[in-house]
Structure formats: structure tokens, C-alpha cells
Amino acid sequence: MPASPIQFFQRTFPSANMVLLHGKQPILVDTGFGSDTATTKQLLTSAGVAPESLSLIVNTHYHSDHVGGNYELQTRYGTPIAAHRWEGEAVNARNPEACCAEWLDQPVEPYTVNRMLSDGDEMDTGNVLVQVLHTPGHTLGHIALYAPDFQTLLCGDLFYGDDIGWINMFREGAAAMQLSIESLDRMRTLPLKRAYSGHGSAIEDPIRAIDNARRRLEKWLSAPEKVAWHACKRIFAYSLIILDGIAEEDVPDYLLSCGWFHDFSRHVFKTEARDFVEPLIEEMLRSKAAVRQNGRLIASAPYNPPDARWAPLLVRPKQWPVPSGIPSL
Incomplete structure (x- = not known):
């Protein structure tokens, strides 16, 4: 076991970071993207925890880069999954809006939430106790986990070392930004020595990151x-990552097939979706969120392209089989 029972894994896109809470009942916080599940299991094994020995998976929220490994771990090993009750109930009901998978055009394979979490709940591995903090904003059911004995915060996509999670006003509501601010204010009151976010390196000065x-x-x-x-830019860059780039001639058709693209173009930028294609491409290139390479638009951020052999099935919640009996914790 490492010196600290809280072990942070910084991961490369398309997977979000993970945190392993060691103990007699080890807990994994977030599971990465579906195409990276083999690496997820390798990281656990290298940390001295066999995947089948996990007592629980906890999702900070239900976006594909955080829950993509749920399917394999739950299907193969029966690992129970915990999430905030608002998101857990949407997942179990196979609500078409669950995981925002349809709107974002992101594949998520089926899973079931066994433990519905609320603010103030606690989980204990035997070596580390964490408290559930409801931190809505990035999603309405977003949670952070706080380990008071170590003054450590697992903050998901609430904030990063040098950035913040993108705000989805169309799926999380017009007050999503105000909710994010309130969530940050609450985290600011905690005794904090370190924070681990969903993307980027460990945050050694969390108060400064929260203030920024x-x-x-x-x-x-x-x-x-x-x-x-x-x-x-965040959404489209991620699409370029999970698709490993898009041929330039195919970019307009791809964007016009996406719900997020229509909502932002029409309701924020007040333009028809087709007329917003070129402005978005230009901004992606100007900001270096993407580059042109051999006739393709490619994401600039380092990433591991999904293996071409990875062919997930049932990638939208509306396709998922409805669970007949849900074992609860």
C-alpha cells in the first residue's frame, strides 16, 4: 500500500483521472472512458488492488469520461456503483437524458447504480473515511468527496488546477453557473491541503485554484x-478525441448531427447551426484546441485514441436494458 491511503491516478484523455481509496474495502472514484478499461484494470492491479476486490465504485458525475469503465467492472466482477441519487435514478430509469450521452454524442455502456448518495453521506474503506458533498454546477448531481483526516478533496470537474469544468446551461439549467459558484464557496470553507480533480495534475494549493x-x-x-x-470548444475537442479526428469535409455534417451544437448556435450565438460551423472551426484553430493534420481536424490535447477494435454496443441510455432487480447497499 502507498504511504497515503488516497492514491491519485492522472490519466490522459479520453479518460478522466481516478482516485483509489485503499483499505479493507477499497473504493475507486471514477472509472475513465470505456475504451481505456484495460488500462483502468492495469492501474488497479499495479496499485496492489485486484479489480474484483473493489468494494465500491463512486462516480463524481455521469459523463462518459468518468463512468466509461463502470460497464466492464460491474458486468465482470459485480462491483456495486454509487452516485448522487438524482443521477443514479436517471441512470437506472434509462432516461434518455442520462449521462448526457445523446446530447453530447458520447458512448456510454450500460450500468446500474446500487447506492444512491446524498449530501452528508459517508463511506469508509477502513483506512480512509470520505464525506459526500453535493457540488452541483457542472452537472446537477455532481459530488465531491472530502477526506477530513487528510484534508484532501476529490473535486471531480468542479474545478481544476488552472481551469474549471464547462457549464451546460441547456441540460443543467440557467442557474448552473451560480450553483458552481456556491459549490466553490462551500469548498473554500474546508480545511484543505490538497485536491485531486477530474483532469490535470494534483492540486497542491486548492484554495488558490478555487479562488481563480x-x-x-x-x-x-x-x-x-x-x-x-x-x-x-471543450465538447468538440472531446469529440475529436474519441473519434481520433474527423476528416475536414465531414466536420459540418458531424456538427449538424449534434444536439449541443444546435442549442449553442441558435440560442446563444443567435445564428443558424449551419452558419456556426466555420466560426467554431476557426476558433478551435485560433485557440489551438485543434489543428489541421493530413486533411483531418485533430484535437491538440495529448490523448490515447480509442482502439479501433473497441466497438461498444448499447451506447445510449435509451438502448440499455432496464434492470429487473437492483441490488442496493
Whole structure:
């Protein structure tokens, strides 16, 4: 076991970071993207925890880069999964909006939430106790986990070392930004020595990162287009990652097939979706979120392209089989 019972795994896109809570009943926080499940299991094994020995998976929220490994771990080993009750109930009901998979055009294979979490709940591995903190904003059911004995925060996509999670006003509501600010304010009151976020390196000065995130959100309150540009670039860059680039001639058709693209173009930028294709491509290139390479638009961020042999089935919640009996914890 490492010196600390809280072990952080910084991962490369398309997977979000993971945290392993060691103990007699080890807990894995988030499971990465579906195409990276073999690596997820290798990381666990290298940390001295066999995947089948996990007592629980906890999802900070239900986006594909955080829950993609749920299917394999639950199907193969029967690992129970915990999530905030709002998201867990949507997942178990196979709500078409679950995981935002349809709107974002992101594959998520079926899983079932066995333990519905609420603010104030606690989980204990035997070596580390964590408290559930409801931190809505990035998603309405987003949670953070706080380990008071180690003054460590697992903050998911609430904030990063040098950025914040994108804001989805169309699926999380018009108040999503205000909710994010309130969540940050709550985290600011905790005794904190370190934080681990869903993307990027470990945060050694979490109070500074929280303050920077809050200042950015405050500026955005009066600048909805900045919020939208941030979101569009993040979403489209991620699409380029999971598709390993898109041929330039195919980019317009791809964007026009996406729900998020229509919502942002029409309702924020006040333009027809087809007329927003070129402005978004230009901004992706200008900001270096993407580059042109051999006739394709490619994401600039380092990433591991999904293996061409990875062919997930039932990738939208509306396709998932409805669970007949849900074992609860």
C-alpha cells in the first residue's frame, strides 16, 4: 500500500483521472472512458488492488469520461456503483437524458447504480473515511468527496488546477453557473491541503485554484458568449478525441448531427447551426484546441485514441436494458 491511503491516478484523455481509496474495502472514484478499461484494470492491479476486490465504485458525475469503465467492472466482477441519487435514478430509469450521452454524442455502456448518495453521506474503506458533498454546477448531481483526516478533496470537474469544468446551461439549467459558484464557496470553507480533480495534475494549493475558478465564473455571469465558447470548444475537442479526428469535409455534417451544437448556435450565438460551423472551426484553430493534420481536424490535447477494435454496443441510455432487480447497499 502507498504511504497515503488516497492514491491519485492522472490519466490522459479520453479518460478522466481516478482516485483509489485503499483499505479493507477499497473504493475507486471514477472509472475513465470505456475504451481505456484495460488500462483502468492495469492501474488497479499495479496499485496492489485486484479489480474484483473493489468494494465500491463512486462516480463524481455521469459523463462518459468518468463512468466509461463502470460497464466492464460491474458486468465482470459485480462491483456495486454509487452516485448522487438524482443521477443514479436517471441512470437506472434509462432516461434518455442520462449521462448526457445523446446530447453530447458520447458512448456510454450500460450500468446500474446500487447506492444512491446524498449530501452528508459517508463511506469508509477502513483506512480512509470520505464525506459526500453535493457540488452541483457542472452537472446537477455532481459530488465531491472530502477526506477530513487528510484534508484532501476529490473535486471531480468542479474545478481544476488552472481551469474549471464547462457549464451546460441547456441540460443543467440557467442557474448552473451560480450553483458552481456556491459549490466553490462551500469548498473554500474546508480545511484543505490538497485536491485531486477530474483532469490535470494534483492540486497542491486548492484554495488558490478555487479562488481563480470563482473569479472566472464571476466574469462569465455577464458574458454568456464566453461561457458558450468555453463549452463548445471543450465538447468538440472531446469529440475529436474519441473519434481520433474527423476528416475536414465531414466536420459540418458531424456538427449538424449534434444536439449541443444546435442549442449553442441558435440560442446563444443567435445564428443558424449551419452558419456556426466555420466560426467554431476557426476558433478551435485560433485557440489551438485543434489543428489541421493530413486533411483531418485533430484535437491538440495529448490523448490515447480509442482502439479501433473497441466497438461498444448499447451506447445510449435509451438502448440499455432496464434492470429487473437492483441490488442496493
